[in-house]
Amino acid sequence: MKTDFTCGFVGLGLIGGSIARAIRDFYPDSYILAYDINQEALKAALADGVINLSLSSIGKEFSGCDYIFLCAPVSENDNYLSQIKKYMSPTCLLTDVGSVKTDIHRHIEQAGLSSQFIGGHPMAGSERTGYINSKTLLLQNAYYILTPCEGISQETIREFKELIASLGAIPLLLSYTEHDYVTAAISHLPHVAAASLVNLIRQSDSPNGIMKLIAAGGFKDITRIASSSPVMWQQICLTNGENISRLLDDYIHSLIQIKKEIDRSGAESLYQFFDQARIYRDSFIDASSGPIKKSFTVRIDIADEPGALAAIATILALYQISIKNIGITHNREQADGVLQVEFYEESSIKKAAEILASKGYTIYPK
Ligand SMILES: NC(=O)C1=CN([C@@H]2O[C@H](COP(=O)(O)OP(=O)(O)OC[C@H]3O[C@@H](n4cnc5c(N)ncnc54)[C@H](O)[C@@H]3O)[C@@H](O)[C@H]2O)C=CC1
Numbered sequence: 001m002k003t004d005f006t007c008g009f010v011g012l013g014l015i016g017g018s019i020a021r022a023i024r025d026f027y028p029d030s031y032i033l034a035y036d037i038n039q040e041a042l043k044a045a046l047a048d049g050v051i052n053l054s055l056s057s058i059g060k061e062f063s064g065c066d067y068i069f070l071c072a073p074v075s076e077n078d079n080y081l082s083q084i085k086k087y088m089s090p091t092c093l094l095t096d097v098g099s100v101k102t103d104i105h106r107h108i109e110q111a112g113l114s115s116q117f118i119g120g121h122p123m124a125g126s127e128r129t130g131y132i133n134s135k136t137l138l139l140q141n142a143y144y145i146l147t148p149c150e151g152i153s154q155e156t157i158r159e160f161k162e163l164i165a166s167l168g169a170i171p172l173l174l175s176y177t178e179h180d181y182v183t184a185a186i187s188h189l190p191h192v193a194a195a196s197l198v199n200l201i202r203q204s205d206s207p208n209g210i211m212k213l214i215a216a217g218g219f220k221d222i223t224r225i226a227s228s229s230p231v232m233w234q235q236i237c238l239t240n241g242e243n244i245s246r247l248l249d250d251y252i253h254s255l256i257q258i259k260k261e262i263d264r265s266g267a268e269s270l271y272q273f274f275d276q277a278r279i280y281r282d283s284f285i286d287a288s289s290g291p292i293k294k295s296f297t298v299r300i301d302i303a304d305e306p307g308a309l310a311a312i313a314t315i316l317a318l319y320q321i322s323i324k325n326i327g328i329t330h331n332r333e334q335a336d337g338v339l340q341v342e343f344y345e346e347s348s349i350k351k352a353a354e355i356l357a358s359k360g361y362t363i364y365p366k
Pocket residue numbers: 010011012013014015016035036037038041071072073074076097098099100121122123124125126127128129130131229232
């Protein structure tokens with residue numbers, strides 16, 4: 001694979017920016033050009049040395065591209081296809097990063113671009129948006145789904161897989177229909193559920209906002225994604241509605257079932273409900289790659305007094321154990337320990353546990 005290829009971006013936000021950064025880091029000889037309606041994003045990317053050329057429109061500059069990444073919101077990507085087609089060389093590969101794939105594949109067929117398109121979807125991201133939040137690390141160890149058009153050669157697919165893998169992501173081939181059902185289940189439905197849960201609390205809270213005030217870690221964990229871009233999720237629901245609606249039916253049915261068990265005090269079924277979920281969810285945490293990363297975290301009981309956190313940080317520093325993250329969990333009802341410490345490596349947990357235990361601290365696995 002050549003290392004001095006030319007790459008064009010349409011949209012340089014969170015995902016486009018992160019891919020461009022990864023290409024810049026792993027292929028310093030590559031030439032990257034970008035078009036975005038946000039001039040600030042382009043200015044920042046030029047200043048960072050991530051892109052070589054900033055464009056104010058889609059024009060002939062794209063004709064030198066080996067790859068073009070469509071990273072604007074889904075409907076904007078669709079609208080640009082006929083314009084981009086005019087400038088694509090016969091060897092250029094067009095790809096996108098949209099969260100829904102059937103819609104773009106339909107537009108690609110209509111535009112007559114099937115022989116040059118592989119759909120893409122990095123299963124990584126966050127509730128944040130914009131180039132300012134982009135980072136190379138976003139792609140590392142994340143599944144990156146590829147949905148090639150039927151007419152694409154095996155050689156082109158192999159080369160593109162190789163490019164994606166070389167950026168630190170894990171390419172995974174799926175048909176676009178399977179992609180849309182699977183992501184509706186593990187991404188789109190959870191976003192709908194998180195937003196509806198937050199809206200339920202918003203509507204049920206008292207005027208003095210007591211629910212919001214005391215919302216604990218669990219609520220915050222499962223609703224982080226409710227802070228995502230409303231435009232993006234509106235577009236996802238509009239373009240993958242059939243799959244989301246089908247899964248919502250199943251989900252609503254399962255909620256009705258568990259409501260029945262709660263109403264009839266079905267102790268055994270309630271236990272099974274939570275236990276099956278716990279076992280399955282715990283098997284996710286053990287995965288070494290993909291969107292759920294392995295986390296090396298412990299909880300430590302500390303006294304509620306000034307300097308308690310600093311004392312632990314100092315002890316760990318003295319023994320040269322690096323801390324990735326440290327923070328106090330404020331509600332003692334939900335956790336045995338109140339300080340959460342995340343390490344970079346599994347071996348640090350054992351070492352830290354031994355040292356801290358010898359100094360009288362109680363440590364719990366996360
Ligand atoms: N946010 C996430 O976690 C993930 C998002 N995606 C997909 O990536 C795509 C982009 O999402 P993000 O990067 O998160 O959004 P973003 O809002 O961070 O970036 C979008 C960029 O497109 C630009 N843009 C908007 N309209 C445009 C137009 N008409 N022409 C050119 N540029 C335009 C914006 O200025 C912005 O820089 C979406 O299709 C989304 O489904 C995929 C995986 C994860």
